[in-house]
Structure formats: C-alpha cells, structure tokens
Amino acid sequence: MSDQASSDQATSDTDRTSNRETGRLHRRDFLKRTAAAGVGLGVAGHLSTAFGAGAPAERAVVGVMGVNSRGAYLAEVFGRAEGAEVGYVCDVDERAVGRVIEGLTAPDGGEAIQERRPEGVTDVRRMLEREDLDAIAIAAPDHWHAPAAMMALDAGKHVYVEKPCSHNPREGEMLLEAQAKHPDLVVQMGNQQRSSARSIRAVEQIRDGIIGEPYFGRAWYANDRGPTRFETPAEVPDWLDFELWQGPAPRQEYMEGLVHYNWHWRWHWGTAEICNNGTHEIDVCRWALGVEHPTKVTSSGGRFHYDDDWEAFDTQVASYEFPGEKMITWEGRSCNANPLKGQGGEPGGGRGASIHGTEGTVILDRGGYVVYDNDDNLIEYANEAESGRQVSGTGTVGGGSLTENHIANFLAAIRGEEEPRAPIEEGRKSVLLCHLGNIAQRAGGGLAVDPESGRPEGEEAMALWGRDYEPGWKPTV
Numbered sequence: 001m002s003d004q005a006s007s008d009q010a011t012s013d014t015d016r017t018s019n020r021e022t023g024r025l026h027r028r029d030f031l032k033r034t035a036a037a038g039v040g041l042g043v044a045g046h047l048s049t050a051f052g053a054g055a056p057a058e059r060a061v062v063g064v065m066g067v068n069s070r071g072a073y074l075a076e077v078f079g080r081a082e083g084a085e086v087g088y089v090c091d092v093d094e095r096a097v098g099r100v101i102e103g104l105t106a107p108d109g110g111e112a113i114q115e116r117r118p119e120g121v122t123d124v125r126r127m128l129e130r131e132d133l134d135a136i137a138i139a140a141p142d143h144w145h146a147p148a149a150m151m152a153l154d155a156g157k158h159v160y161v162e163k164p165c166s167h168n169p170r171e172g173e174m175l176l177e178a179q180a181k182h183p184d185l186v187v188q189m190g191n192q193q194r195s196s197a198r199s200i201r202a203v204e205q206i207r208d209g210i211i212g213e214p215y216f217g218r219a220w221y222a223n224d225r226g227p228t229r230f231e232t233p234a235e236v237p238d239w240l241d242f243e244l245w246q247g248p249a250p251r252q253e254y255m256e257g258l259v260h261y262n263w264h265w266r267w268h269w270g271t272a273e274i275c276n277n278g279t280h281e282i283d284v285c286r287w288a289l290g291v292e293h294p295t296k297v298t299s300s301g302g303r304f305h306y307d308d309d310w311e312a313f314d315t316q317v318a319s320y321e322f323p324g325e326k327m328i329t330w331e332g333r334s335c336n337a338n339p340l341k342g343q344g345g346e347p348g349g350g351r352g353a354s355i356h357g358t359e360g361t362v363i364l365d366r367g368g369y370v371v372y373d374n375d376d377n378l379i380e381y382a383n384e385a386e387s388g389r390q391v392s393g394t395g396t397v398g399g400g401s402l403t404e405n406h407i408a409n410f411l412a413a414i415r416g417e418e419e420p421r422a423p424i425e426e427g428r429k430s431v432l433l434c435h436l437g438n439i440a441q442r443a444g445g446g447l448a449v450d451p452e453s454g455r456p457e458g459e460e461a462m463a464l465w466g467r468d469y470e471p472g473w474k475p476t477v
Contacts, residue, residue: 060134060158060414063088063127065148067100068260070162071139077407078137079104079113084411086114087133090121092241093260097121122241124148128155135186135414138162143269146171147248147475149424153182160410162190164275164431165424169454170466172428172435177477179424188410188420189427191283193366195406198382199284202362202369206288210371210379212359217285217328221277221351224337225314227306228262230255248473257309265310272312273332275434277351282330283430284353284364291322292429293454299441305335318437323451330437366402429454439464 062084064075068091079086089100097120105117121127124144128136128151135158138148146166149159166172179187193199206214234256236242242254249269264270274282286292301316314334321327339349352365360373368383412418432454439461440447447456456462469475 058083060084060411061087061132062135062137062160063090063121063130063133063157064100064137064139065090065124065127066138066140066144067091068093068096069139071137072096072100072103073403074137074139074160074162074407075100075104075118076113077403081404081407081411083415084407085116086118087116088121088127088130089118090124090127092122092244093239094120094122095239123244125151128152128157133157135160135410141245141263141269142271142275143167143249144247146175147473149175149187150178150475150477153178153185153187156182156185158185158410158414159187159424160190160407161187161424163279163427164271164434165189165427166431166435167269167271168465168467169432169435169439171475172432174475174477175424176428181477186410186413186420187424188406188413189422189424189431190403190406191280191422191427191430192402192406193280193284193364194287194421194426195409196366196402197405198368199364201382202364203288205371205380206355206357206362207290210360211355211357211362211373214289214355214357215326216356217289217326218331218354218356219278219281219285219328220331220333220340220353221273221281222333222337222339223273223277223335223350225334227308228257228265228310230257230262230309232256246470248469248475250468250470265312267311270312271434272316272438273314273334274316274318274330274437275431278330278332278437279431279434281351281353282328282433283427285328285355286430286433287426288353288355288362288364289322289326289328291324291326291328293451294320294322294433294436294449295451296321297433297436297440297447297449297456298445299437300445301332301441313441316437316441318440320433320436328433330434 060083062078064071064078064086067075067089075086075089078084086104089097091097101118101120104113106112127133136148136152137160138145139162140148142164145161145164149161149165152159165175232253232255234254236254240259245259246252252268264276265272297318297320299316299318301313303310303313304315306314313332316330316332318330319327337350349365352363355362360371360379363370370381371379373379406421409418409421413420436447436449436456439456442464443458443460447458447461449456455465
C-alpha cells in the first residue's frame with residue numbers, strides 16, 4: 001500500500017533445528033531466559049551471525065508494504081542489513097513497486113544492494129501467504145497499520161510497523177490482544193529514537209537523577225506545509241489500485257490530491273500531525289518521565305493558517321496530566337516552520353523534546369542532548385554528529401543511523417539476541433496519548449481518563465475510540 005507515512009544464552013538443539021527447518025524465527029525461549037532490557041542497548045549492538053554463514057536461507061526474508069516514500073527507505077535498510085533480505089515489495093502503486101525493486105537490485109550506475117530480486121505484490125494478503133516470508137514492514141497509510149499488522153501476526157509473521165501503530169485507540173487495544181495471542185512473534189513500532197545511543201544515554205542520565213526529579217516534558221514539531229485542495233469527481237489513475245488503497249476503510253470516492261500524502265489530514269484515513277510526527281517526541285517525553293496513561297487530557301487549536309480542505313489541525317497544543325504529579329505538553333505547528341532557537345547550537349529546533357526536573361533540564365533531539373542546571377550552567381553536551389556517527393535529518397523521510405539501529409534491533413529480537421527496544425506494548429501507550437489529544441480537541445477540549453485502561457470518560461469521546469470498517473475488512477483477534 002502506498003505510504004506518506006532485551007539467563008542463559010543457550011538454545012536447545014531441538015529449537016535450533018526447528019527454527020531452521022520451518023524458516024520461522026522465534027523469540028519465546030529468549031524471553032524466558034533474559035531480564036528486561038530497560039533503557040539500555042541490549043545484548044548486541046548490531047546484527048550478528050546467529051545463523052552462521054549468513055546464506056540466504058539463514059536470513060530473515062522481509063516484505064515491505066507501502067514503498068512510495070518512507071517504505072522505500074525501509075526497503076533499502078532491510079536490504080543492506082546483515083541477516084535480512086527484502087523478498088517482497090508490496091504497493092498499490094505499480095510505479096513505486098518497480099522503482100524499489102530496481103533500486104535494490106539494479107540501481108542506475110551503482111552496485112546492487114542485495115542479490116535477490118524481490119517479487120512485486122499488489123495485495124498484502126497475497127504477500128502474507130508466502131511461506132518463505134518471515135517479517136513484514138508496514139509503511140502504508142495510517143488506516144492500514146493495525147489491520148495489516150494483525151493479518152501478519154495471524155499469518156505467523158513478525159511485524160515492524162511504522163508510527164502510529166493504529167488509526168484509532170480501539171485498534172491499538174486489538175493489536176495488543178493479537179500480540180498476546182502470538183507471543184513468539186516480535187512486533188516493533190518505528191519510533192526510532194528508542195534505538196539512538198544518545199537518547200538512551202539521556203534517559204539513563206535522567207533516571208540517575210542528573211536533573212533531580214523529572215516532572216514535565218515538552219514535545220514540539222514545526223513544518224511549513226502549504227494549502228491542500230481535493231478535487232471531485234476525479235478519475236483514479238491507471239497506476240493506482242484505489243480499492244486496495246482504501247482496504248479496511250469504508251469506501252469513499254477518489255479525490256485528486258489525496259494520494260500519496262494528503263490523506264494525513266482527513267480523519268477517514270489519517271491521524272493528524274500529532275500522530276504523524278508528534279508520536280516520536282511525545283514518546284521521548286513519556287519514556288523519560290516513566291509515565292503510562294494520563295488522568296486528564298486537554299487540547300486546543302485548529303486549522304488556522306489556511307482555509308482549505310484539511311479536516312485536521314495545523315496548530316495544536318495538547319496537555320497530559322499523569323499520576324505522581326507529572327505532565328507532558330505537545331506543540332504542533334504544521335504551517336509555521338520557524339524553529340525553537342537553541343543556545344550555542346545544542347539540540348533544539350524544528351522538532352525535539354525537553355525534560356524539566358527539580359534540578360535542571362535536558363533538551364533532546366535526534367542528534368543528541370544537552371543538560372543544564374537550574375542556574376543555566378551547561379552540565380553535559382552530547383552530539384552524535386560530533387562522535388562521527390551518521391545522524392538522520394529532522395524530516396519524516398530518510399533515517400540514517402536511527403532507522404538502521406532500530407531495524408538491526410528488530411532483526412536481533414527476531415533471532416532471540418535482544419529485546420525489542422520499541423515493543424508494541426510501549427509503542428501503543430505513546431500512540432494512545434496522541435489519539436487522546438485528537439479526541440480531546442474533537443470532543444470539546446478536555447477529557448477525564450482512567451489511568452488504568454487509558455480510556456476516556458464520556459459518550460462523545462468514546463464515540464471516537466474506534467471506527468467503522470468496509471464490509472469484509474473488519475479486523476478480528
């Protein structure tokens with residue numbers, strides 16, 4: 001589908017033989033053997049030779065779903081990763097399928113990324129039928145994320161699903177139920193900063209008391225998105241299978257301008273900027289503060305910059321209060337990219353997070369972090385670029401070391417060498433915060449929330465908890 005979106009290390013001889021014979025890679029025994037990874041990097045920092053010589057039969061065969069943008073990069077990373085190869089490329093845009101297959105095996109003027117030529121597939125259901133497929137990477141539009149992940153689990157495949165892991169909170173609940181039903185399968189969400197060595201170090205520092213008791217997290221994102229218009233009636237392009245693009249979503253008429261990106265701003269398919277980009281930064285805040293479900297959520301804002309066909313918000317401020325007197329705020333500006341100005345070039349800009357405590361503040365972005373005490377004295381400064389590591393940009397597409405490390409961890413988790421750094425149990429909690437921000441704003445601005453279940457009070461809010469599905473497409477667990 002098109003995207004615009006850590007006991008004993010021994011494994012029994014029986015298990016090893018079974019894994020090789022079936023082609024299925026499990027983590028059940030590893031989870032029984034190991035302690036929780038916490039915030040650390042885990043057992044291994046890169047892909048190892050767990051299956052020996054690394055012949056094709058010993059690699060995880062991955063199918064990538066949704067390869068117009070983010071998915072194309074995921075295909076490249078999986079193709080280059082030790083211990084993996086891309087076996088299938090799935091998209092409803094036949095042009096994208098061709099581009100990615102050629103890029104992996106016959107790039108213009110360059111060396112092939114992998115030897116195997118992937119098979120192009122239009123329907124993800126057909127891809128999941130392939131017996132040699134071990135894992136699926138989902139980078140399709142948001143309305144596909146949870147349904148495709150649940151189908152993959154039912155088919156016995158490991159799942160790497162981009163954020164947000166669900167189109168609505170009920171799908172997040174169902175995805176957790178599906179993971180519990182298939183405990184041998186890894187489900188990792190693409191909140192890649194969880195695999196950043198600098199971010200891991202920053203969270204460790206916070207938990208060790210570098211800023212005293214942390215109590216407030218601030219997340220922000222800015223962009224300069226222009227106006228959006230959708231034209232109807234419009235003819236579906238001959239390169240697009242719009243029926244499959246819609247998939248689980250109830251059928252609507254094709255609109256010119258919807259595909260491949262601007263669906264983000266329509267509630268029928270998208271989840272607004274807070275889920276599109278806020279998931280990353282809100283997740284960092286929740287991770288650093290050690291909080292789970294809130295007790296209260298408020299949100300305000302709207303479509304202020306342009307008068308066009310957006311349904312979502314270009315300006316949003318959402319606040320979350322948690323047990324233990326802790327709080328997170330989100331500031332999203334989709335149409336004003338003026339960054340927050342840092343001091344002396346330290347983290348802080350178009351996107352990031354700051355964690356405030358009783359004795360100081362930590363500011364994090366994707367390149368590193370900086371620590372100040374309450375007298376504005378610089379305590380610590382760490383920047384991945386200065387350490388000689390490639391750093392991803394601040395855009396939603398691309399990746400560098402963050403995506404590479406995150407996918408390496410996913411593959412190591414499949415092999416039973418590491419715990420996943422962003423298991424769906426954790427990813428879903430952060431995505432739920434984003435959904436609750438949208439629900440609060442759409443339902444009048446404020447929600448009381450059960451801190452045990454994460455569910456809001458009130459009929460209007462719960463009416464937005466799930467969605468309707470196209471007949472025959474409703475996901476089940």
